[in-house]
Amino acid sequence: MEIDIYDNKILMKHFMNPSNVGKIDDADGIGTAGNPSCSDYVKIYIKIDGHQLTDIKYQVHGCPAAIATSSVFSELVKGKPIMEALDINDQDVVEALSGLPEQKLHCSCMAVEAFDKAVIDWVMRILPDSKEEIESMVEYIQRRE
16 A cells, blocks of 8 residues: 555654754765755764764755655664664654655655764764774664664
8 A cells, every 4th residue: 555645644743844954064074975965864963972962953855755764764863872872773763654655765764864964974083093993883884774
């Protein structure tokens, strides 16, 4: 059975009233995914205290599914320890929205990908001379995909 975006109450709630939209000027990490020259693009800003994700904001351009997936992803990870937040994947996003049409499943990957890049950016900022730590984080992210 095909899922209709406009009949999905959870998705429409996140589309009409998205959570955590904005920019963090002094972000600890920034990541992007999608293509700004086409329809879907997200930029994620994160704030981390210790190893706790204390804040997440995003700027998104795209369809209702792109906006809703960014919103629900931000709610799923905010306040979590960073390693726990990294375990949230695109399927978790789809489940939190009670499904997405097949042609919109790529939207669920954008926030996850941008978040992964923001975490790598954070690690590179706090440990700029620690190649092993950065490689370890990249390997962890790639392994869970």
